[in-house]
Amino acid sequence: MGHMGQGESVTRYYDQSTALFTRYGPGRGLGAIHRPVWGPGVSRREEAIHYSSVKLLAHLQNRQPASVLDLGCGVGGTLCYLSERYRSKYTGITISPKQAQQASSWLGPAATRLGSEIVIHTGDFTEAATFDCLETAFDVMYAIESFVHVEDPGAFFQTLSQVGRPGGSLILIDDFQKKAPVRDSVERSELEKFVWGWRAPSVLTHERLISAAESAGFELEDFDDWTAYVSAHGLRDYVLRAFSPVLSLGTRRSEWCRSMVGGNALKQLLRREVIGYGFFRFSLTR
Numbered sequence: 001m002g003h004m005g006q007g008e009s010v011t012r013y014y015d016q017s018t019a020l021f022t023r024y025g026p027g028r029g030l031g032a033i034h035r036p037v038w039g040p041g042v043s044r045r046e047e048a049i050h051y052s053s054v055k056l057l058a059h060l061q062n063r064q065p066a067s068v069l070d071l072g073c074g075v076g077g078t079l080c081y082l083s084e085r086y087r088s089k090y091t092g093i094t095i096s097p098k099q100a101q102q103a104s105s106w107l108g109p110a111a112t113r114l115g116s117e118i119v120i121h122t123g124d125f126t127e128a129a130t131f132d133c134l135e136t137a138f139d140v141m142y143a144i145e146s147f148v149h150v151e152d153p154g155a156f157f158q159t160l161s162q163v164g165r166p167g168g169s170l171i172l173i174d175d176f177q178k179k180a181p182v183r184d185s186v187e188r189s190e191l192e193k194f195v196w197g198w199r200a201p202s203v204l205t206h207e208r209l210i211s212a213a214e215s216a217g218f219e220l221e222d223f224d225d226w227t228a229y230v231s232a233h234g235l236r237d238y239v240l241r242a243f244s245p246v247l248s249l250g251t252r253r254s255e256w257c258r259s260m261v262g263g264n265a266l267k268q269l270l271r272r273e274v275i276g277y278g279f280f281r282f283s284l285t286r
Contacts, residue, residue, distance in 0.1 A: 006149070006199070007095060007126075007151075009199055010095055010096075010149045010199050011095050011096055011097075012255060013199050013255050013258075013259070014074075014094070014098070014099055015096050015097065015098045015099075016255040016256065017255045017256045017259055018074070018075065018096065018099055019098075020256045021033045022075060026049060027049045027077060030046065030049050030050070030077055031074075031075050031076055031077030031080055031106075032050075032077035032078070033074045033075070033077070034074075034078075034144045034145045034173075035145065035277075036049050036051070037051035037052055037226055037229045037230055037277075038229050039051050039226065039229045049077075050081060051229070052078070052144055052173050053078050053081040053082060056078070056082060056142055056171065057081070057082055057085055057086060059140065059169065059281070060082060060086045060088070061086060063139065063140060065139030065140040065168070065169075066088060066089060066139055067088065067089045067090075067091070067136045067138045067139050067140075067165075068082070068088050068090045068091070068140045068141075068142075069090075069091050069092075069093070069140070069141040069142070069163070070090065070091070070092040070142060070143075070144075071093055071125045071141060071142065071143035071147075071160075072093070072094060072095075072125065072143050072144065072145070072146025072147075072149070073092030073093060073094050073099075073103060073120065074103070075099050075103045075106075076092060076102075076103035076106070076118075076120065078142075078144060079107060079118055080106075080107060083107075083116040083118055087116050088116060088117075089116070089117045089136065090116060090118045090119070091118075091119050091120075091121060091134060091138070092119070092120045093120075093121050093122075093123055093125045093130065094120070094121075094122060095122070095123065095124050095125075100121070100122040103120045107120065119134075121133070121134065125143075125146075125156075125159070126150055126151070126152060126155050126159060127159070128159050131159070131162075131163045134163070137165040137168075138163055138164050138165060138168060139165050139168045139169070140170075140171070141160055141163075141164055141168070141169070141170045142171040142172070143170075143172050143173070143174065144174070145173065145174050146174070147174045147202060148174055148175055148198065148200035148201075148202050148203055149198075149199055149200060149201075149202070150202045151201055151202070153202050153204060153208075153209070153212040154212055154215065156212075157212055157215065157216035160216070160218075161216040161217045161218065161284060161286070164284045165284070166284055166286060167283065167284065167285075168283070168284050169221075169281060169282065169283055169284070170218055170281075170282040170283075170284065171281050172209075172280040172282075173277075173278070173280075174277070174280075175200070175203055175266070175275050175276065176203065176204055176205065176206055176209055176275070176277075176278055177203050177205045177274070177275060177276075178205075178227070178273050178275060179272075179273065179274045182274055187269070187272060187274050190265040190268045190269050190272075191203075191269060191274060191275075193262060193264075194262045194265040194269060194275070196258075197260075197261045197262015197263065197265060198259060198262035198266070200262070203275065206223075206276075206278070209280065213282050217284060217285050217286035218282035218283065219282060219283050219285050220281070220282055221281050221282060222280075222281040223278060223279065223281070224278060225276060225278050226277045226278055226279055227270060227276040227277045229277070230270060230277045231271055
């Protein structure tokens with residue numbers, strides 16, 4: 001078997017794991033694959049899952065965009081949340097055909113009911129060709145826990161600078177590397193497991209991420225460190241940690257097992273503050 005590229009690898013990862021994520025993950029029943037964020041005032045799982053969406057909604061209501069792009073939309077949970085509360089033209093891109101099919105099947109009726117337009121597109125959002133059939137220049141673009149999958153951050157930002165409207169916004173909610181270089185052998189091992197398990201080559205430092213964005217014409221307007229809001233360990237985390245050796249045995253055949261191994265490593269990295277989790281808001285200056 002030949003070498004599998006990053007795009008093909010991420011496609012396989014989500015095609016094989018999405019059903020388990022949506023059925024058993026923290027966002028079960030809410031159409032969300034991303035992690036819960038236990039920010040100030042949050043006391044229930046549903047509130048934690050929607051924490052990122054609430055922040056995005058506040059930005060939409062403030063900016064009043066005519067077009068919104070979800071980069072890595074999954075099965076459409078965030079799109080559904082936003083379209084129920086702010087009417088606009090929404091586009092979601094996912095690299096997974098299975099996610100796209102699921103999102104389209106339940107977002108189509110929702111869009112008709114709510115008066116918003118929602119289009120789901122299958123493709124790699126780091127490739128300019130993906131946007132050839134999308135004519136809109138987007139006012140607001142956002143990526144929740146999908147930037148870490150990007151193989152070439154520079155190409156990612158350059159592509160978005162071409163499809164974003166000048167003066168528009170790009171919001172990234174994702175992991176970033178807090179400690180660099182990582183000299184501790186245990187921490188290095190956990191970081192390698194996370195990058196491998198979650199197909200996450202772009203866990204950049206805060207400085208490198210901002211530099212890559214600035215090179216493409218984006219300027220950082222706001223940053224909020226949410227690490228403390230995703231670092232808490234629940235019973236599920238302790239159980240998965242205990243069964244980590246068993247999960248490791250299944251990683252060759254199961255993308256879900258591979259994800260669980262990466263997730264276990266991530267929890268340790270967050271606790272040690274090797275990895276952080278943040279909200280980055282950029283404006284497109286050109």
